[in-house]
Amino acid sequence: MLTIENLNKNFGGLQAVRNCSFEIKEGTITGLIGPNGAGKTTTFSMIAGELAPTSGRIVFEGKDIAGLPTHEMFHRGIVRTFQIPHEFAKMTVLENLMVVPPEQPGERLFANWISRGQVKRREREVRDRAEDALEFLSISHLGDEQAGNLSGGQKKLLELGRTMMTDAKLVLLDEPGAGVNPTLLLKIREMISRLREERDYTFCVIEHDMDLIASLCDPVIVLAEGTVLMQGHMTEVRSNPDVLDAYLGGGEEN
Incomplete structure (x- = not known):
């Protein structure tokens, strides 16, 4: 490779x-x-x-x-x-995962006005993927926790989760x-x-x-x-x- x-x-x-x-x-x-x-x-x-x-x-x-x-x-x-x-210390664990995938339509201002359906569908897909990563890593219970509050080991698991996104x-x-x-x-x-x-x-x-x-x-x-x-x-x-x-x-x- x-x-x-x-x-x-x-x-x-x-x-x-x-x-x-x-x-x-x-x-x-x-x-x-x-x-x-x-x-x-x-x-x-x-x-x-x-x-x-x-x-x-x-x-x-x-x-x-x-x-x-x-x-x-x-x-x-x-x-x-x-x-x-x-x-991102002030964002939740789930939000830390959801910001990773590139080229999300919701990142474009006009898409939020004229393509709301597309934006919502993609956000749901990204959220589902993030929740799957949390479940895989056995840290679903931390999804709503601010990432800055995690222990060192939990942050390392979050890093692995971000690669999964x-x-x-x-x-x-x-x-x-x-x-x-x-x-x-x-x-x-x-x-x-x-x-x-x-x-x-x-x-x-x-x-x-x-x-x-x-x-x-x-x-x-x-x-x-x-x-x-x-x-x-x-x-x-x-x-x-x-x-x-x-x-x-x-x-x-x-």
């Missing part, structure tokens, strides 16, 4: 990503791990369109998309979540387990697995919780100093001496 070829990103004199190459196969949950400063977040940002590569190719479904803006990536089916959720093909999850209590972490892991199995999502996951990566991801790609150190099953990763050395020498996150 996604091929990264010789990807590079420079910030002045700092090379955060260098000659990075790997593939993400359709239908997998691929882990992207590495010590602080390995270039994981920078790589994610280039795939999602938030940063343009200095050089290299990002090929998604056979087309080079390197340098396209975030809204273009979104329309092609690449969706990203963040380590710190970006919810799109026609996502590839979902980039940035530390879905960060700051989440163990009970909700199990729920998040279950939901990611179910979305892959039941709704054909493909995931790429950045995560520092190695137990979460081991239980979810195959393959696992290890980055170090901006490039791929190795790729394989988590059992191979954990036994690789180069990986252990890389983690002992980590610096700041990019």
Whole structure:
């Protein structure tokens, strides 16, 4: 589904990503791990369109998309979540989901005057989809709660819900387990697995919780100093001496 070829990103004199190459196969949950400063977040940002590569190719479904803006990536089916959720705090959980689908007729002023029936039908469709997402995630009881009042783990579930409101093909999850209590972490892991199995999502996951990566991801790609150190099953990763050395020498996150 996604091929990264010789990807590079420079910030002045700092090379955060260098000659990075790997593939993400359709239908997998691929882990992207590495010590602080390995270039994981920078790589994610280039795939999602938030940063343009200095050089290299990002090929998604056979087309080079390197340098396209975030809204273009979104329309092609690449969706990203963040380590710190970006919810609309003063809107309800249900409203947070309903604003996601693009090109809703109700967003156009004149459509509300001359195409009221179309606007209402589409709003009902979006609401039904949002309620389905809440039910799937077992958070229907939070639908009328302001999103800013949710716990950290509940906000991560809301992030997954927002991806369900799109026609996502590839979902980039940035530390879905960060700051989440163990009970909700199990729920998040279950939901990611179910979305892959039941709704054909493909995931790429950045995560520092190695137990979460081991239980979810195959393959696992290890980055170090901006490039791929190795790729394989988590059992191979954990036994690789180069990986252990890389983690002992980590610096700041990019």
